[in-house]
Amino acid sequence: MKVFGDAARCYDLLYRDKDYAGEAQFLHNLLQCHFPGARTLLDLGCGTGRHAAHLVQEDYEIHGVELSGPMVARAQDRWQQLAPDRAGRLTFSQGDLRTIRLGGLFDAVLALFHVVSYQLSNDDLRAALVTAREHLKPGGGFIFDYWYGPAVLTDRPGIRVKRVEDEAVRVTRVAEPVMQANDNLVDINYQFFLQDKVSGRLDTFQETHRLRYLFKPEIDLLLKETGFQHLLCRAWLSDQEPGFDTWSVYSVAKK
Ligand SMILES: C[S@@+](CC[C@H](N)C(=O)[O-])C[C@H]1O[C@@H](n2cnc3c(N)ncnc32)[C@H](O)[C@@H]1O
Structure with a gap:
């Protein structure tokens, strides 16, 4: 059974109250704080493209990669509704983030709304991080969130x-x-x-x-193994240290 196959039909409705605009603003601030001047983004596991549709409003050029065909189709539908200047800076492709190689380098890579937690084995996680690294310019950033073990x-x-x-x-x-x-x-x-x-x-x-679910020491280890510096590990949408009550945590890493 495929995940995000049939469920893609109601994904946007199920998450219509999720504040993608606020999250995109948070990510924009985070990007410009840690990677000033970043303009090209790769969104791994982009789903129906809702973060991307908000981030293009901040002048980013974005490519989204997504495993599920029905989710990519919905991202394309959303893309068609964007103004031409924004649509021209946004592209999508279907692919597996563990293996995809696009042949280009980006200022930053994103994997949002628990995409990294969908990578189950140590090998899957390592492969996802290697993909991020392989698509980053030197000094580029990787921002991702995940279910927090504690x-x-x-x-x-x-x-x-x-x-x-x-x-x-x-x-x-x-x-x-x-x-x-x-x-x-x-x-x-x-x-x-x-x-x-x-x-x-x-x-x-x-x-x-x-x-x-993931723990900070294993994120530290995987990032180090794959050539990243782990800059920050915080509660999602905040600058707070995560703890026993923080289900969703993000990390900022630098190549
Ligand atoms: C909870 S959704 C998040 C989607 C989107 N980032 C958002 O914020 O709405 C997780 C997404 O990760 C995608 N995904 C999981 N594993 C993947 C893989 N190996 N390659 C590409 N996409 C993957 C799923 O298909 C799904 O669309």
């Missing part, structure tokens, strides 16, 4: 139900997590119910998303 183990994931709707569809998503203690993994078994509001037709499907 918080995941303190406040373990439980069963959750999310309901959202728009004028066309009503979505219910039930999440049942199962923890794999010895691999630092969580299997989130999602059951989706999509009801068409006009026809009343109900579609249901399942996806299991497997995510890895």
